[in-house]
Amino acid sequence: MKRSIFNYRILPYALLGPQIAITIIFFYWPAIQAVWQSFLLQDAFGLSTMFVGMENYVTLIHQPEYYHTLVNTLLFSALVALISLSIALLLAVQADKPLRAGGVYRTLLIWPYAVAPAVAGVLWAFMFQPSFGLLARGLRELGIDWNPLLDGNHAMTMVVAAAAWKQISYNFLFFLAGLAAIPRSVLEAAAIDGAGPARRFWTIVFPLLSPTTFFLIVVNIVYAFFDTFGIIDAMTGGGPAKATETLVYKVYFDGRLGGDLGGSAAQSVILMIIVIGLTAIQFRYVERKVTY
Amino acid sequence: MVEQHRFGNVLPHLILWIGILIVAFPVYLAFVGSTHEPTIISNGQMPPWPGSHMIENYYRTIFVGTSGTTREPVGTMLVNSFIMAMVIACGKIAISIISAYAIVYFRFPLRMTAFWVIFITLMLPVEVRIYPTYKIAADLNLLDTYAGLTLPLIASATATLLFRQFFMTVPDELLEASRIDGAGPFRFFKDTLLPLSRTNMAALFVILFIYGWNQYLWPLLITTRDEMQTIVIGIKKMIVTADAITEWQLVMATAMLAMLPPVAVVVLMQKLFVRGLVETEK
Numbered sequence: 001m002k003r004s005i006f007n008y009r010i011l012p013y014a015l016l017g018p019q020i021a022i023t024i025i026f027f028y029w030p031a032i033q034a035v036w037q038s039f040l041l042q043d044a045f046g047l048s049t050m051f052v053g054m055e056n057y058v059t060l061i062h063q064p065e066y067y068h069t070l071v072n073t074l075l076f077s078a079l080v081a082l083i084s085l086s087i088a089l090l091l092a093v094q095a096d097k098p099l100r101a102g103g104v105y106r107t108l109l110i111w112p113y114a115v116a117p118a119v120a121g122v123l124w125a126f127m128f129q130p131s132f133g134l135l136a137r138g139l140r141e142l143g144i145d146w147n148p149l150l151d152g153n154h155a156m157t158m159v160v161a162a163a164a165w166k167q168i169s170y171n172f173l174f175f176l177a178g179l180a181a182i183p184r185s186v187l188e189a190a191a192i193d194g195a196g197p198a199r200r201f202w203t204i205v206f207p208l209l210s211p212t213t214f215f216l217i218v219v220n221i222v223y224a225f226f227d228t229f230g231i232i233d234a235m236t237g238g239g240p241a242k243a244t245e246t247l248v249y250k251v252y253f254d255g256r257l258g259g260d261l262g263g264s265a266a267q268s269v270i271l272m273i274i275v276i277g278l279t280a281i282q283f284r285y286v287e288r289k290v291t292y
Numbered sequence: 293m294v295e296q297h298r299f300g301n302v303l304p305h306l307i308l309w310i311g312i313l314i315v316a317f318p319v320y321l322a323f324v325g326s327t328h329e330p331t332i333i334s335n336g337q338m339p340p341w342p343g344s345h346m347i348e349n350y351y352r353t354i355f356v357g358t359s360g361t362t363r364e365p366v367g368t369m370l371v372n373s374f375i376m377a378m379v380i381a382c383g384k385i386a387i388s389i390i391s392a393y394a395i396v397y398f399r400f401p402l403r404m405t406a407f408w409v410i411f412i413t414l415m416l417p418v419e420v421r422i423y424p425t426y427k428i429a430a431d432l433n434l435l436d437t438y439a440g441l442t443l444p445l446i447a448s449a450t451a452t453l454l455f456r457q458f459f460m461t462v463p464d465e466l467l468e469a470s471r472i473d474g475a476g477p478f479r480f481f482k483d484t485l486l487p488l489s490r491t492n493m494a495a496l497f498v499i500l501f502i503y504g505w506n507q508y509l510w511p512l513l514i515t516t517r518d519e520m521q522t523i524v525i526g527i528k529k530m531i532v533t534a535d536a537i538t539e540w541q542l543v544m545a546t547a548m549l550a551m552l553p554p555v556a557v558v559v560l561m562q563k564l565f566v567r568g569l570v571e572t573e574k
Contacts (some may be wrong), residue, residue, distance in 0.1 A: 004464040006398050006477045015394035016406050018387045019447055026444035027413045030424030039423070091311040094304035107562060108312045113569075114554035115319075116506035122547050123318040126325060126540065131303065132336035133323060168315060173566060210375045226419045230508035234528045248419045252509070254424045264423065271420040279415050 013018050031272065037265035065242065066250075066267075071256040073246040075222035076160060081217055083164040088171030089213075095172075095199065107175070113169040124162035125235045148236065151185030152243025153237045159244050162235060163228045170223075171216055178212030179205070200268040225274065247271055319551065325544035326350070333540045345541065353545040358530050360411055366546050369523040372566040373505055374553070375524055376441050380504030389489065392455035393481060397467070407456075414449040417522050428512050441513045441522075445507065450572045451496055458492050459485070493566035498561050502554045523550045 041052040060066050095105045112120070127135040130147050139146040148154040158220050181206060190200050232238060237244035238253055245253070251271065255264040316369050321340075325333060355423040360382035396406050418425065425444055434440030455487075461483065471479045511522045520527070526545045558565050 004467045004471075008398060008477060009400065010398045011477060012394040012398035012403070015390040019391040019452065020406060021411060022387070022443065022447040023409060023413050025428065026425055027416045027421070027447060028409075030421040030428055032425075033424040034421055037318050087311065087314075091308060094307045094311075097301065097304050099301055099304060099308075103311070104538075105308045107559060109308075109315060110562070110565075111555045111558050112315055112388075112500050114351070114558040115551050116508065116554070118506075118508045118524050118528050119547050119550045120318075122527055122543065123322050125531070126544065126547075127318060127321060129540075132334055132338070137336060165315070165318065168311075170569075173569065177570065227338075229419065230506075230524070230528075233512075234531070251419075252422060266419050268422070268424075272416065275417060275420060276415045288538055 002177055005223075034265045034268040034272070037261055038269045039262075040264050040265075048148040052262070056262040057270075060134035060270075068242065069245050069247055069250045072156075072244065073225060076156065076163075076228075076244070076246060077221050079160045080163045080167065080224045080228075083160065084167040085171050085213070085216060085220065087164075088168050089175050091168070092172050092179055093205070094173035095176060106173075109172050110169045112166055112205055113173075115166060116230060117163075117166060117228055117233040120162045120166040121159070121234035124158060124165065128158045128161075148240075149275050150240055152240055155240055155244045159228070159232055162231050163224060166231075167220060171220070174216055175209070178209050182208050197243050204206055215282070218278060222275075222278050223283075225271075225278075247274075302427065310333055312362055319548075322544045322547045326548055327383065330539055330541050349541050349545045350549075352547065353542050358539050358542050364518040364521060366523060366526065366549060368519055369521050369526040370549060372441075372520060373522040373524065373550075375438055376507065376511070377501050377553075378502035379438065379442040381500035382508075383442060383446040384451050384500050385493055385496055387446065388448045388451035388487075389455050389493070391452050392459055395452075396456055396459040396479075397477070403558055410447070410449050410452050413447055413451075418445065422509065422513065429514060434514070436515055436517050436520045441511055441520075442504075445504070445510060448500075451500070454492065454496065454571055455489065458489060462488060491564075491567075492571075494561075495564045495571060497568075498557055498565045498566040499572055501557055505554045 038056050039053060041055065042047045042049045058273055066286050091109060095102060095109070099105070125133075127133050128146075128148060130136050136146045145151075146154060148158050156220060186204055186208075187200055191202055195203070202271075225246065226244065226248055229252070232244055232246060236244045238249050247267070248271065251264060251267045254260065254267070324342050327346040328338055329345055332343070334339055348431055348478065352414055353365075354367040354370075355365050391406075391410060395403060429435065429440050429444060432440075434443065454516045467480060470484055475483065480540065506524060507522070508524055511525050515525065516519055523546065527543060527550055530538065530546060
C-alpha cells in the first residue's frame, strides 16, 4: 500500500477506461452470453428459443462423442506433459552442470518457444507426410504401415510429437531456474556421505524440484488443452474420425457448423470451469512458494 | 563442482547435443525442403542437404504466392502479422501500464473492483468464448479489419499485475520529491515512472510480440478476405488434403519466414525474453 498518492477524482477512471472497456466488451459480455445461451434451446430454424435449464449440459454429458473427446484431451495432455517434461528435465540437469560453453546450450534449446503452434504442426506434418515424409519413410522401413490420414493412433502420435517438441524449451528454462535454486552445499554434503550422482538426483534434486515440476505440470496441461488448437487444426483437423479432437477443437468445430448454439455454449462453459480450476491450482502453488 | 568424473564431462555434452539436434531437426528439414524442386520432394527423393532452388522458391513465396490455394503473396501476410504483433504488444503494454498506475497511485471508489475485473480475465481465454466474441466483433463491424484482429486480444491481466507489482516497489520518496518539484500526475508518470519501467516494458514486449505473432484461432475467425490473412493462418491454408496440389517447397519457405521474426527476437533478446517469461508466469 502506497502512503503517498494523488488526489484526483476523474483521472483514475480515465486511466482505467480503455482496459476496462475492452474487458467488458470482449471478455465479460461474451462470457455472460455463453453462460446464458447454455441454458437456452433454439429450434431448428432459429425462430424461437426457450429456457431449458440444465438440459443442454445433460444432453452433452450423455453424448458418447463428448465423452470420447474428453478422453482424447486427457490422453493428449498427459502424453504431451510427460514427454516434454521428461526430455526437458534430462536436458536441464545436464545443462545445470558446470560445463564449458553452457550458455550456448541454453540459446540453442530455448528458441522453439517462439515457433507458432500451427507452424510447429506444419513442420511435423512435413516429416510425417505419408507418401514422402522422412519419418514416414523410416517408419515404413521398420514395417509400420504409417497412415495418419486413416489411423487414429498414428494421427495422435503425430500431434503429440509436434506439441511436445514445442513445449520442451519452456519446460527446460523453468527446470533450469529450479535447479539453479538448489543449494550446492546440500549436494556437496551428500557427495561427502558417499551418495553417487543417481542417488543424489533422486533423493535430493528431484524432491527439491517438486514445486517447479508441479507448476510445470499445470502449465503443460493448460498448454495442451488450450494452446494446441493451431497444431491440431494444421495437422489433422481433429481427424481421422475425431481421433485427435480436443475439447477446444470440438467447440470450434461444432459451432462452425452453426447448428446447436446451446450445446456449443454449454461446452464453452465447461471449458471455462476447467480454466478457473487450473488457474486456482496455479495460484495456490504461487502462494506456497511465497511462504517457503 | 561436487566430484570429478572419470570421463570428464563428455556425457552431459553428448546428451545436450543430441537434444539440440532433435529440437533443430524439423526446422533444418524445413529449410532443406524450401530449397528444392517440388517433384524431388513429392517423389520422396529429397536429399538431406539444401538444393539449388532457394532464391527462386523464396521469391515466389514472398511476391507471388502459391498458385493453387491462397494465391496471396506471403509478403502481404508478413506485413499483416507484423502489424498485428506490434499493435497487440504495444497496446497491451500501454493500456496495462496506465491501469496499474491508476490502481497503485490513486485512491477512488471501486478501485479494488476495477482490479478484480481485470484480474478475472485471466480465466477467460479466447478459446472458451469463441463464438460470442466473434458475434460482438461482427456486430461492431470489426471483421477483416486490423482493429478486429487486435482489439479483442489487447486487454492483459498479466501485464497489469506485473506493472502493479513493480510500482509497489518504487519508493514513495520519489513521488514526494517530484511533488515538491511541482510535478502533477502526468509529469510524474512521464519523467519518473516510465523511465524506471523501461526494462520491464522491454521484457514484456518480447513475450507479447511472440504472443501476438503466433495468434491462430482469433485471426482464423475474424479474417475472411485473403489480403487480411496473417502468415500463421496463411501457411495452414496452403496445405491441401489432396497432396498433388500442395506446393511443399513454398509451404516450407513460408514456415521459415513465419518462424524467423519471433525466433530472432528470442535469440537476440535472450536476457529480456527469459526475464519476461519468468515474470509473466508469477
